[in-house]
Amino acid sequence: MVRGRVLPSGVRPAGRPGAGRRSVGRRREAAAGDLDTAGGAYGTRPITIATTTTGAGVTAPRVVVAGGHSAGHIEPTMNFADALRRLEPTAEITALGTVRGLDTTLIPARGYPLELIPPVPLPRKLNRALLQTPGRLRDSVLAAGAVLDRVRAEVVVGFGGYEAVPAYLAARRQGLPIVVHEANARSGVANRLAARMTTHVFTAAPSVRLAHATAIGIPLRPAITGLDRPALRDAARQRFGLRPDGPVLMVTGGSQGARPYVDEMQYAYAAADFVICRSGAMTCAELAAVGLPAAYVPLPLGGGEQRLNAEPVAAAGGALLVDNAGLDPAWIETTLIPVLTDPERIAAMSAHASAAGAPDVDVILARHVLTAVAERRRFAS
Numbered sequence: 256m257v258r259g260r261v262l263p264s265g266v267r268p269a270g271r272p273g274a275g276r277r278s279v280g281r282r283r284e285a286a287a288g289d290l291d292t293a294g295g296a297y298g299t300r301p302i303t304i305a306t307t308t309t310g311a312g313v314t315a316p317r318v319v320v321a322g323g324h325s326a327g328h329i330e331p332t333m334n335f336a337d338a339l340r341r342l343e344p345t346a347e348i349t350a351l352g353t354v355r356g357l358d359t360t361l362i363p364a365r366g367y368p369l370e371l372i373p374p375v376p377l378p379r380k381l382n383r384a385l386l387q388t389p390g391r392l393r394d395s396v397l398a399a400g401a402v403l404d405r406v407r408a409e410v411v412v413g414f415g416g417y418e419a420v421p422a423y424l425a426a427r428r429q430g431l432p433i434v435v436h437e438a439n440a441r442s443g444v445a446n447r448l449a450a451r452m453t454t455h456v457f458t459a460a461p462s463v464r465l466a467h468a469t470a471i472g473i474p475l476r477p478a479i480t481g482l483d484r485p486a487l488r489d490a491a492r493q494r495f496g497l498r499p500d501g502p503v504l505m506v507t508g509g510s511q512g513a514r515p516y517v518d519e520m521q522y523a524y525a526a527a528d529f530v531i532c533r534s535g536a537m538t539c540a541e542l543a544a545v546g547l548p549a550a551y552v553p554l555p556l557g558g559g560e561q562r563l564n565a566e567p568v569a570a571a572g573g574a575l576l577v578d579n580a581g582l583d584p585a586w587i588e589t590t591l592i593p594v595l596t597d598p599e600r601i602a603a604m605s606a607h608a609s610a611a612g613a614p615d616v617d618v619i620l621a622r623h624v625l626t627a628v629a630e631r632r633r634f635a636s
Contacts, residue, residue: 316628318347321399321413321416322415327439335414337617398421412620415445416445423445434455440560442458455623462567472612472614475616529601530547531549534553540613548594548601551574552578554579555578574604
């Protein structure tokens with residue numbers, strides 16, 4: 256129990272700082288790999304990759320991931336972890352999280368141990384909470400460091416969120432490799448800080464401004480990237496009790512306290528012809544991957560990053576952009592319905608949306624992390 260809250264199976268609060276410290280010992284070099292390329296809509300740039308093998312005398316890679324609070328951070332984190340396990344089934348993967356948000360719900364459900372550390376949100380105003388931030392950050396860094404010690408971490412992979420900054424700082428203290436992935440078109444504070452600590456920085460798009468960044472896209476589930484919408488269409492519509500013919504409009508949203516969560520979104524995507532939704536980074540990436548056109552309604556908060564997320568696919572002809580205030584009955588009548596009832600236009604928008612997608616990002620990132628582990632072992636030996 257943490258602060259009076261019962262935790263799901265597989266979730267544990269981090270122990271006292273320094274507890275469980277072990278010596279890492281001598282490491283041997285993992286197997287060298289080949290060459291892969293980050294492709295898709297972002298051009299090509301060679302990335303050296305390696306796949307480790309766990310033969311006699313070679314231990315499994317030990318990886319700590321930090322990305323939580325919202326589904327937008329958790330999903331790419333878990334998708335990466337799944338890809339890492341497919342490449343290296345013996346990999347030991349531990350997730351850092353907090354009691355805030357969806358960490359304790361979504362992460363254990365994906366089969367990964369979750370270690371809880373104190374959350375350190377950064378207040379935007381000069382108030383008492385801001386004055387308490389240095390002390391809270393210190394405690395969270397110490398707790399994260401205790402987890403790294405206990406699991407004998409070899410690399411920290413961060414995706415932003417409350418736990419990312421403590422994880423990055425704890426990893427730097429221990430001299431561990433840091434790998435950063437930024438999913439949003441405008442990077443957050445945590446990843447901007449981390450990009451100064453490492454050269455292993457990856458982003459969703461070339462327009463993201465981060466030091467040492469390589470654009471690869473966003474890690475997605477194979478159920479999404481491998482979805483054959485036409486083949487699954489009839490079964491998906493039957494699943495939702497929809498008629499097999501005629502256009503289907505899906506309306507979805509998230510964040511801002513939204514709690515419903517659909518585990519198998521591939522069925523919803525297969526059933527739909529068009530979507531009205533917010534433009535979070537994961538939403539834009541998944542719809543592009545499955546070739547589903549959308550009308551994006553960016554959340555009118557923050558620094559306008561949701562609009563930036565949707566602008567590339569809209570500019571490519573795969574989506575519409577409508578302001579929050581402009582989503583009214585008149586827009587639906589004059590803009591949405593003509594599109595929804597025009598199969599040729601929907602087909603053209605679908606093709607343009609697909610061109611904006613980037614496949615196999617989860618595997619590309621996982622291979623890079625395995626390379627970072629192999630390099631650390633080589634230098635340590």
